[in-house]
Amino acid sequence: MKKNRTRIPSVTINRLSIYYRYLERLSETEKGRNLKTISSQKISQITGINSTQVRKDLAYFGEFGKRGIGYPINNLVKELRKILGLDKKWKIIIVGAGNLGKALINYQGFKKRGFLVKGIFDNNSTKIGKKIDNILIYDVKDMEEFIREWNIQIGILAVPANSAQNIANKMVAGGIESILNFAPICLKLLPKIKINNVDLSIELDGLTYYLNLW
Amino acid sequence: MKKNRTRIPSVTINRLSIYYRYLERLSETEKGRNLKTISSQKISQITGINSTQVRKDLAYFGEFGKRGIGYPINNLVKELRKILGLDKKWKIIIVGAGNLGKALINYQGFKKRGFLVKGIFDNNSTKIGKKIDNILIYDVKDMEEFIREWNIQIGILAVPANSAQNIANKMVAGGIESILNFAPICLKLLPKIKINNVDLSIELDGLTYYLNLW
DNA sequence: TAGATTGTTAATCGATTAACAATC
DNA sequence: TAGATTGTTAATCGATTAACAATC
Numbered sequence: 470m471k472k473n474r475t476r477i478p479s480v481t482i483n484r485l486s487i488y489y490r491y492l493e494r495l496s497e498t499e500k501g502r503n504l505k506t507i508s509s510q511k512i513s514q515i516t517g518i519n520s521t522q523v524r525k526d527l528a529y530f531g532e533f534g535k536r537g538i539g540y541p542i543n544n545l546v547k548e549l550r551k552i553l554g555l556d557k558k559w560k561i562i563i564v565g566a567g568n569l570g571k572a573l574i575n576y577q578g579f580k581k582r583g584f585l586v587k588g589i590f591d592n593n594s595t596k597i598g599k600k601i602d603n604i605l606i607y608d609v610k611d612m613e614e615f616i617r618e619w620n621i622q623i624g625i626l627a628v629p630a631n632s633a634q635n636i637a638n639k640m641v642a643g644g645i646e647s648i649l650n651f652a653p654i655c656l657k658l659l660p661k662i663k664i665n666n667v668d669l670s671i672e673l674d675g676l677t678y679y680l681n682l683w
Numbered sequence: 684m685k686k687n688r689t690r691i692p693s694v695t696i697n698r699l700s701i702y703y704r705y706l707e708r709l710s711e712t713e714k715g716r717n718l719k720t721i722s723s724q725k726i727s728q729i730t731g732i733n734s735t736q737v738r739k740d741l742a743y744f745g746e747f748g749k750r751g752i753g754y755p756i757n758n759l760v761k762e763l764r765k766i767l768g769l770d771k772k773w774k775i776i777i778v779g780a781g782n783l784g785k786a787l788i789n790y791q792g793f794k795k796r797g798f799l800v801k802g803i804f805d806n807n808s809t810k811i812g813k814k815i816d817n818i819l820i821y822d823v824k825d826m827e828e829f830i831r832e833w834n835i836q837i838g839i840l841a842v843p844a845n846s847a848q849n850i851a852n853k854m855v856a857g858g859i860e861s862i863l864n865f866a867p868i869c870l871k872l873l874p875k876i877k878i879n880n881v882d883l884s885i886e887l888d889g890l891t892y893y894l895n896l897w
Numbered sequence: 898t899a900g901a902t903t904g905t906t907a908a909t910c911g912a913t914t915a916a917c918a919a920t921c
Numbered sequence: 922t923a924g925a926t927t928g929t930t931a932a933t934c935g936a937t938t939a940a941c942a943a944t945c
Contacts, residue, residue: 478936479889486888490867508902517869520902521938528904536903537945553888554895568789572782578867578884582891623890647890653704653792655731663893665886670792672879674700674767675693676837676861677796679877681768692912722926734926735914742928750927751921 481526482553487516488523489549496542506539558583560619564636565627566591566606569651573627574602587619592632609636616643626650695740696767701730702737703763710756720753772797774833778850779841780805780820783865787841788816801833806846823850830857840864 491512495504509527513520527533527540530552534540550556561579563570566589573579579586589601590609597608607615615621624640626633626648633652640648647663650656653670705726709718723741727734741747741754744766748754764770775793777784780803787793793800803815804823811822821829829835838854840847840862847866854862861877864870867884 476935480936482889482892483885485892486885487869489888490884510902515869519938521940522936524903525905525937532904534903535945536943537901539902552892554891555888557891557895559891559894568782568786572786575782576883578887582884582887584887622894647894649886649890655701655729663890665889667881667883667886669790669881670704670796671697671700672863672881673792673796673798674703674769675696675879676863676877677768677771677773678696678699678766680773680836680861681766681771690911694912724926733914735916736912738927739913739929746928748927749921750919751925753926 477529481529484516484518484522484526485549485553487518488512488526489546489553489555491515492542492546492549496546499542504542506535506541507545508539509534511539555582558585559623560585560587560621561623561625562586562588562590562612562616562621563625563627564590564609564612564640565651566593566596566601567627570627571601573625574604584623587621588615590615612636613639613643616640616645621645623647623649626652628652630654691743695743698730698732698736698740699763699767701732702726702740703760703767703769705729706756706760706763710760713756718756720749720755721759722753723748725753769796772799773837774799774801774835775837775839776800776802776804776826776830776835777839777841778804778823778826778854779843779865780807780810780815781841784841785815787839788818798837801835802829804829826850827853827857830854830859835859837861837863840866842866844868 492507495507509520509523512518512523531548533545533548561584563573563586570589574586574589586604589604589606590612591597591606592609596606599606616624621643622645624645624647626637628636630652633650633654634656637648637650637656637658641658641662646661648656648658648665650664650666653668656664658664706721709721723734723737726732726737738748745762747759747762775798777787777800784803788800788803800818803818803820804826805811805820806823810820813820830838835857836859838859838861840851842850844866847864847868848870851862851864851870851872855872855876860875862870862872862879864878864880867882870878872878
């Protein structure tokens with residue numbers, strides 16, 4: 470898992486996440502059965518990713534396979550979990566208790582990957598103090614202090630575009646280094662802050678563009 | 684807008700969507716003021732996309748600018764709307780009336796880009812017949828016929844991973860050609876079907892990978 | 898040994914960007 | 922005319938993939 474981590478394309482990380490998800494499911498269903506290894510060819514068939522690409526992606530991080538045999542499934546799952554940091558607990562907050570925020574809180578993937586949702590933040594006084602899925606909604610004014618106090622590492626931005634930059638700034642001021650942004654704007658933050666954008670508009674426009682071609 | 688549309692990278696389309704969003708907002712705030720044109724340099728500053736890239740992306744579709752001057756804002760907005768197919772009405776359905784489905788129905792971006800949400804589908808009998816945001820929830824059994832009857836063009840998949848492929852198949856059988864998929868699986872469909880995936884897990888794993896590096 | 902499959906090199910492909918002539 | 926900025930060519934950069942020696 471160590472090896473030379475310089476210059477690993479971020480698309481490789483995205484693909485590792487796909488391999489991980491598939492192999493995890495596979496190792497569940499294969500528990501007790503005798504499928505112990507898997508080839509890059511087989512991974513390719515399921516994920517639709519070229520088998521050379523699969524081998525290359527994995528080779529960035531170590532020699533996990535055996536020539537002539539393939540990759541030992543359980544070990545590969547374990548290694549991928551380590552590489553992706555999914556063997557640790559991560560503390561997160563969600564900002565924005567609207568429909569999207571609610572949907573996110575109920576999202577099972579957080580628990581699955583050991584994410585602890587420590588709090589929800591909103592500026593709507595009718596929501597503050599209430600709970601969603603047993604997690605308290607706090608005043609967004611108290612967010613920065615909360616982040617510092619609880620050592621929150623990941624912030625999820627589910628607020629409207631016009632307040633997103635402002636809240637992102639406060640997240641960073643509090644010490645957050647990773648942001649998942651659902652607001653449709655380009656956040657301007659220090660380069661060391663990792664930002665991942667989920668942008669519905671872009672995806673929708675992508676669909677209509679292609680529909681419109683015909 | 685015509686020109687040679689062969690081999691336009693899909694990342695270009697994504698960027699056009701970003702330009703469009705920014706310029707649309709700009710043309711709103713500049714209404715009545717006298718900023719009539721904008722340079723690729725200025726677009727670059729706001730969007731973070733290299734100015735040569737901006738010019739190249741636009742040049743795929745026509746010569747919208749004037750040398751020495753820049754691009755006329757209002758015209759460019761109009762052209763982008765045409766290119767992205769946002770000058771038409773598109774009929775869509777949402778499958779899955781869970782939290783995510785609800786969040787999507789309330790999403791303002793649909794109305795903004797002329798999307799008509801014609802129906803919601805679910806298999807939970809306690810939900811069928813009810814309404815969300817004034818849109819009726821139907822039995823997923825009736826989906827295929829509904830798509831055919833209403834000429835639905837876009838399907839949004841907000842269901843669990845294990846039923847996603849099955850429902851996607853039925854969407855295609857009904858005549859849908861574009862799918863926005865929120866389920867964390869790789870849908871296997873005919874190549875002519877345009878699929879856009881929104882995958883939370885991949886985004887989250889991307890964050891923890893980078894957090895874990897330090 | 899023969900067949901399978903990895904890990905890696907080298908070739909290919911495609912996208913980004915620098916540079917600049919054209920021109921407003 | 923001088924300055925600004927486009928549209929486009931050519932160079933660069935980076936990612937994907939074909940090919941194959943190594944080896945189980």
